[in-house]
Amino acid sequence: MLSDNWYTLKKITFNYLKKDGTWQTQIRESYDRGNGAAILLYNPKRRTVILTKQFRLPSYINGNDDGMMIECCAGLLDNDNPVDCIRKEALEETGYQIQNVRKLFEAYMSPGAVTEILHFFVAEYDDQMKINDGGGLDHEQEDIEVLELDFEAAYKMISTGEIKDAKTIMLLQYAKIHNLVA
Secondary structure, eight states: OOBOSSSEEEEEEEEEEOTTSOEEEEEEEEEEOOOEEEEEEEETTTTEEEEEEEEOHHHHHTTOTTOEEEEOEEEEOTTSOHHHHHHHHHHHHHOBOOOOOEEEEEEESOTTTBOOEEEEEEEEOOGGGBOSOOOOOGGGTOOOEEEEEEHHHHHHHHHHTSOOOHHHHHHHHHHHHTTTTO
């Protein structure tokens, strides 16, 4: 184990059977932060989506001038199942208490270094579901801005570079392909 500070970073030595039938010893590092869930909240009548904006240190370190990222709502499962997790995260981050979530798929987001599987969801929202301002939890040091955006404007933010978050791009593209807000 190299680190157990925030999450677990391990250095692993293993034998790998190559396709030519020979064995090779390989050394890799693997970061385990647990599995997570992400959701796109959409309103087909108004043709809008709910996204969030927050500071992300790794993006800042890698050239994002202000470190702010526009993303869909997401969080780690911790001890929850994916559905309970994403309902809880939606309420904490956006202030919307959603009921009917639909699971789309699961994906490894960075399988070369990170163990995380992300569960992807969508759910419709309306004004009656808004029960607080969202913004995240203070004890998790979250300072999240909630954005309600026109779907087409949000989708165009992918090509302008305003949205660079993979999970958000995947969910916006899913919504576009499946005409969720048509």
